[in-house]
Amino acid sequence: MSTADLKHTQTLAALGVSSAEKVQSLFVELRARFDAESGRVTDENSWKALRDAWLGRKSGVLTLVTDNWLKPATPELKRAVGASLNELRAHVDIQVEARHTAIEAGSEATASAKDRVDLSLPGVIRPIGTHHLIRQVFQEIEDIFFSIGFSVVEGPEIETPYYNFEALNIPEFHPVRDDMDTFYVDLAKGAAQPLLLRTHTSPMQIRTMEKRQPPVRVIVPGKVYRRDNPDATHSFIFHQVEGLAVDNDITFCDFTGTIEYFVKQFFGPGVKTRFRPSYFPFTEPSVEFDVSCIFCGGSGTAAGGGTCSKCKGSGWIELFGAGMVDPAVYGFVKYDPKKVSGFAFGMGIDRLAMLKYGIDDIQVFFQNDVRFLRQFP
Numbered sequence: 001m002s003t004a005d006l007k008h009t010q011t012l013a014a015l016g017v018s019s020a021e022k023v024q025s026l027f028v029e030l031r032a033r034f035d036a037e038s039g040r041v042t043d044e045n046s047w048k049a050l051r052d053a054w055l056g057r058k059s060g061v062l063t064l065v066t067d068n069w070l071k072p073a074t075p076e077l078k079r080a081v082g083a084s085l086n087e088l089r090a091h092v093d094i095q096v097e098a099r100h101t102a103i104e105a106g107s108e109a110t111a112s113a114k115d116r117v118d119l120s121l122p123g124v125i126r127p128i129g130t131h132h133l134i135r136q137v138f139q140e141i142e143d144i145f146f147s148i149g150f151s152v153v154e155g156p157e158i159e160t161p162y163y164n165f166e167a168l169n170i171p172e173f174h175p176v177r178d179d180m181d182t183f184y185v186d187l188a189k190g191a192a193q194p195l196l197l198r199t200h201t202s203p204m205q206i207r208t209m210e211k212r213q214p215p216v217r218v219i220v221p222g223k224v225y226r227r228d229n230p231d232a233t234h235s236f237i238f239h240q241v242e243g244l245a246v247d248n249d250i251t252f253c254d255f256t257g258t259i260e261y262f263v264k265q266f267f268g269p270g271v272k273t274r275f276r277p278s279y280f281p282f283t284e285p286s287v288e289f290d291v292s293c294i295f296c297g298g299s300g301t302a303a304g305g306g307t308c309s310k311c312k313g314s315g316w317i318e319l320f321g322a323g324m325v326d327p328a329v330y331g332f333v334k335y336d337p338k339k340v341s342g343f344a345f346g347m348g349i350d351r352l353a354m355l356k357y358g359i360d361d362i363q364v365f366f367q368n369d370v371r372f373l374r375q376f377p
C-alpha cells in the first residue's frame with residue numbers, strides 16, 4: 001500500500017488539509033482508487049475482499065474516513081467532508097452491488113456455455129452388444145429345425161422329480177439316476193414335494209405331450225444343471241436342445257433322416273454319421289449319435305502326423321443321445337402307444353459349439369471374458 005492509499009488512516013490536520021477544495025480533491029483521489037480496485041474484481045472472492053475493504057464496519061475505508069476525517073474535522077470543513085463522504089458512500093454502495101450482479105451473471109453464462117449441447121458435433125456411437133456364442137448356436141439349431149417344421153417350446157428350470165425322472169420312465173432307485181448328480185432345492189419343512197434344478201431338458205417332452213395331441217414336433221433349448229465339478233468339459237450349468245417328434249406314422253427312418261439332415265446342416269455336408277446302440281430309460285431303441293471327426297476328417301490321424309487328440313484316433317466323435325420314444329412314456333401322458341410313435345434326442349449345446357468353433361474349455365462360456373466374446377461378433 002502506498003502512502004496515498006493510507007491517507008484515510010490519518011486526520012485532515014495531519015495531512016495538512018485545511019480548505020474545502022483540498023477536501024474535495026482528497027475524495028476525488030479516494031474515489032479513483034475505489035474505481036480502480038472495483039475494476040479488478042473478477043469473481044466472488046475478490047468481490048468479497050472489495051466489499052470488506054471499503055464497507056467493513058470496523059476497519060473499512062469508509063468507517064476510517066468517518067473516524068479520521070469527518071469526526072475530528074474543524075467546524076469549517078465538516079460540511080464539505082460530510083457532503084463528499086455521503087457522495088462517496090452512495091457511489092461505493094451502488095458499485096459494490098453492481099459488481100456482484102455482474103459476477104453472478106457472468107458465472108451463470110460460463111456454466112450454461114459449458115452445458116450447452118452442440119448439435120452439430122458428431123454423435124457418440126455406443127456399440128450394441130452381440131449375442132453370446134451359446135445363444136448364437138441355439139439360433140443356428142433353431143433355424144435348421146424350423147426349416148423342417150419344428151417349433152420351439154421352453155419350460156421351467158426348477159422341476160419336480162415327476163417330470164425330471166418318473167414320467168420319463170426313471171422310477172425312484174433306478175440306477176440311471178446316479179448318472180445325474182442332482183441339485184435339490186432347499187425347501188421349508190412340510191413342502192408338498194421336493195423340487196430340483198432340471199438335469200436335462202427332457203421333462204419338456206412330458207409337459208408338451210400333456211398339453212398337445214399328436215402331431216408334435218418341438219425342440220426345447222435351455223439351461224440344465226448337474227452337480228459336476230468344473231473342468232475343461234464339465235460345468236454345473238450347461239445347455240441342451242431337446243427334440244421330440246410324435247405322430248401316428250413316424251418310423252426309425254424318419255428319425256435317422258432328420259438327425260442326419262440336422263448334422264449336415266450344422267457341420268457341413270462332408271461329415272459322415274453313425275448310430276451306436278445305447279440305453280436311455282425313455283427311448284427304445286436308444287442310440288448314441290456320432291459324427292466323423294471334424295478335426296482329422298475321420299482319418300484318426302492329426303494334420304502333422306500322429307494320433308488325432310480330439311477323437312483319440314477313432315475318427316469318430318460322440319455327439320448326443322437319441323432314440324425312438326419308449327411306449328412306457330406315452331402311458332404317462334395318456335397317448336395310445338398302439339397308435340402313436342416318435343423319436344427324441346437331447347444334445348449338449350456347449351459341446352456342439354466347442355466342436356464347431358474349436359473351443360477346448362467349456363469354462364470360457366461362463367467367464368464372460370470380453371476377449372473371448374469379441375471373437376464371435
Ligand code: DAH
Nearest residue numbers: 200202321322323344345346
Ligand atoms: N436327457 C439325456 C441326457 O441329458 C439326453 C437324451 C438322450 C435326450 C436320449 C433324449 C433322448 O431325448 O432321446 O443325458
